[in-house]
Amino acid sequence: MLRISPALRPLMPILIGASLMLTLTMGLRQSLGLFMPSITSDAVVTVTQFTLAISIQNLCWGVFQPLAGAAVPRWGYRPVMMTGAAAYALGLALMSTAQGFWMLVIGAGVLIGLGMACASMAMAMAVTARSVPASVRSMALGCVSAAGSLGALIAAPLGQGLMQALDWRAAVVGFAVLALLILPAAWSAGKVDRLPVPPTASTDSADSLSARGALALAGRNPRFLVMTGAYFVCGMQLVFLTTHLPAYLELCGADPMLGATALGVIGGFNVLGSLFFGWAGGRWSKQALLGGIYMARSLVMAWFFMQWPTAANTVIFAALMGFLWLGVGPLVSGSVAETFGLRWQAMLQGAAFMFHQAGSFLGALGGGIAFDLLGDYDLAVAFGVGLGLTAGAVQATVALAGRPPSAPLRPA
DSSP: OOOOOTTTGGGHHHHHHHHHHHHHHHHHHHTGGGGHHHHHHHSSOOHHHHHHHHHHHHHHHHHHHHHHHHHHHHHOHHHHHHHHHHHHHHHHHHHHTOOSHHHHIIIIIIIHHHHHHHHSHHHHHHHHHHHSOGGGHHHHHHHHHHHTTHHHHHHHHHHHHHHHHSOHHHHHHHHHHHHTTHHHHHHHHGGGGGSOOOOOOOTTOOTTSOHHHHHHHHHTOHHHHHHHHHHHHHHHHHHHHHHHHHHHHHHTTOOHHHHHHHHHHHHHHHHHHHHHHHHHHTTSOHHHHHHHHHHHHHHHHHHHHTSOOOHHHHHHHHHHHHHTTTTHHHHHHHHHHHHHOSTTHHHHHHHHHHHHHHHHHHHHHHHHHHHHHHSSSHHHHHHHHHHHHHHHHHHHHHHHHTSOTTOOSSOO
């Protein structure tokens, strides 16, 4: 457990702000798939167009992420995160008024994507890593990542309840009101700008380099490149599920509330997974753990989609996937910080995340196209499972092969 020592107490407003910011941005975004059946029947858009808007969101998130990270050393975390918070709330407001494809693209796609780049996972992880001592960094990253999982526990049932009581537009307005809380959370997390950048002992530290030099250093690091490639597959799997799982369950005749329940269970077990992998990342190879997560996810997906979904096996599936969901956050962030230092962490983590979001684009849009063409998700699931097993095996193999033969997995 991460103890609140006297040295950490002044940092709690920063960590709480980062946690709340991550809770809201991730929880609201992960619940957008709930609206797909209603929007496609009411707003004159097809399943493919809706998933294209979500795909554009993920692509914008990925493209803007390294740019937002590069802006931090120049302007500071607070201005960048506040900009993202405002863009996020505005995007939801526009989404609630969408009458067709293009307003959906601007609101749910571009603006929410910008908001996620400036005020979500990468920024919250970078703020946390900069705030706390290296001795507790991995556990602190796991705790903040766990807090980011709680949003889906609130957002998914709230969205489904508002849709059933009123309509989908009222539900999105409710999301926009919740998103306004991102502003004070980002303001509080932005106090990190007053802290100095801690030094790093890594021989690959990029702290003394320019932004271009830091990117070049990362581009020459084989383990960073493998981690980035596997991160692509991670994004493809997760966004396929958040976008298409509720529609898949309805297609199979399940109660519409089951989709919201599944997303909520994912969020709840995210907490346990993030805490566990934050703890484990301080003891074993972070990149080997990442490979294990990707392979385990793929096996769980294969098991679930090979049988008819029921309330029981859907909840079990959601629990297993939730445990394996956001645990990648503290592992990737900790790996980047350990290898390259903290000055350019947000940018380098953002560069890796850009590939994650390219995978997200493929997962959301590819699933929609496969469904429109074939009438089911079988091909999309088989593709995701196969790539996940391959990426996980390569990630774990390279991570373990990079250790000296006599070196233990647990650091001395």
